[in-house]
Amino acid sequence: MNVHNKMLPQDAVTSLADLVQDSQARPCAIPRLTESHPAMTIADGYAVQSELRRRLSAAGHRIVGWKAGLTSKAKMVQMGVNVPAIGFLTSQMASPEGEAVAISTLIHPRVECEIAFVTSAELKGPDCTARDVLAATDCVLAAIEVIDSRFSGFKFDLPSVLADNCSSARFVIGGRARYAGEVDLRTIGTVLEKNGEIAGLAAGAAVMEHPAEAVALVVNVLASLGETLPAGSLVLSGGMTEAIPVAAGDVITARFQDLGSVSMRFVA
Numbered sequence: 001m002n003v004h005n006k007m008l009p010q011d012a013v014t015s016l017a018d019l020v021q022d023s024q025a026r027p028c029a030i031p032r033l034t035e036s037h038p039a040m041t042i043a044d045g046y047a048v049q050s051e052l053r054r055r056l057s058a059a060g061h062r063i064v065g066w067k068a069g070l071t072s073k074a075k076m077v078q079m080g081v082n083v084p085a086i087g088f089l090t091s092q093m094a095s096p097e098g099e100a101v102a103i104s105t106l107i108h109p110r111v112e113c114e115i116a117f118v119t120s121a122e123l124k125g126p127d128c129t130a131r132d133v134l135a136a137t138d139c140v141l142a143a144i145e146v147i148d149s150r151f152s153g154f155k156f157d158l159p160s161v162l163a164d165n166c167s168s169a170r171f172v173i174g175g176r177a178r179y180a181g182e183v184d185l186r187t188i189g190t191v192l193e194k195n196g197e198i199a200g201l202a203a204g205a206a207v208m209e210h211p212a213e214a215v216a217l218v219v220n221v222l223a224s225l226g227e228t229l230p231a232g233s234l235v236l237s238g239g240m241t242e243a244i245p246v247a248a249g250d251v252i253t254a255r256f257q258d259l260g261s262v263s264m265r266f267v268a
């Protein structure tokens, strides 16, 4: 991935970060950034994302980890983007298990079932492998991610979604933590339920043939940005099924083989 091919001047990066932040705060959808900046590259997308991260850190939000996105075929087909991406996770995005999330704080939220990793040692790219990730993983947990693209119609291209921190909005971690070596993350099954009905089904291998590959991808993209993944990071490995739209009144449960289940609900 070429993260050095920046086309936008710094003042454009700053004003695009303003647009994304404002869309999230109102909350109200905006056009894809490439409509006004057609020359925008992947490197520009990550530059805007880094500017958002810098602003949130300065405002006291803790960076608790990272996420991989667009790591399953189901997600790539749904979104029409076939390159995985990464985004950062903050303390403010964490929701306790069972807590009601207010739909009014989001634009058009969708949920995804994901396997979360917690690391016990620093990981460095650019040649990080799934094996390195497993050696540095403390435990794995069941997770639901709430994504909320800031773009109209939940439609985007790669540079725009990178600038939008990969649609990150909220996440819930729960179930039963397991040592990574105790479970087979390739064959682990999951059932995503919305209001008691099955809304999606998958196995761990849906994510890059093994979810630890997605964590390695995060580490290798971070290396290209000149950064490492610190010990104690939480990493979401990416939606295993396609993302499911949610509305006020919906109750979502992700049931995982070996990892227990995690639930959340949405209110107006």
Ligand code: OOG
Residues within 6 Å of the ligand: 067, 068, 069, 070, 071, 072, 075, 079, 112, 145, 147, 148, 149, 161, 166, 167, 168, 237, 238, 239, 243
């Ligand atoms: C981009 C974020 C994708 C995942 O798990 O694939 C993502 C999007 O689809 O809006 O979080």
Ligand code: MG
Residues within 6 Å of the ligand: 067, 068, 069, 112, 114, 145, 147, 236, 238, 239
């Ligand atoms: Mg996700």
